[in-house]
Amino acid sequence: MKTIGGYLFFFGLGSILLHFFEMEFVVLSWIENWGADTAWGIRGAMIVIGAALWFFGGSKDAEASA
DSSP: OHHHHHHHHHHHHHHHHHHTTTOOOGGGGGGGGGOHHHHHHHHHHHHHHHHHHHHHSOOHHHHHHO
């Protein structure tokens, strides 16, 4: 889960940074279809959920021994 959380966090934060340069990840270009407020909500949710998954996700060593 840490890996998925890291990817979500990276793409959420990267999407915010790219937005200020009027660019977007191709994978996330669909979020602007629902308006600016919804797009910001999706970006924020990606960061929060990604950080939570990364922080609370178990380490790979713990998963391998289970």
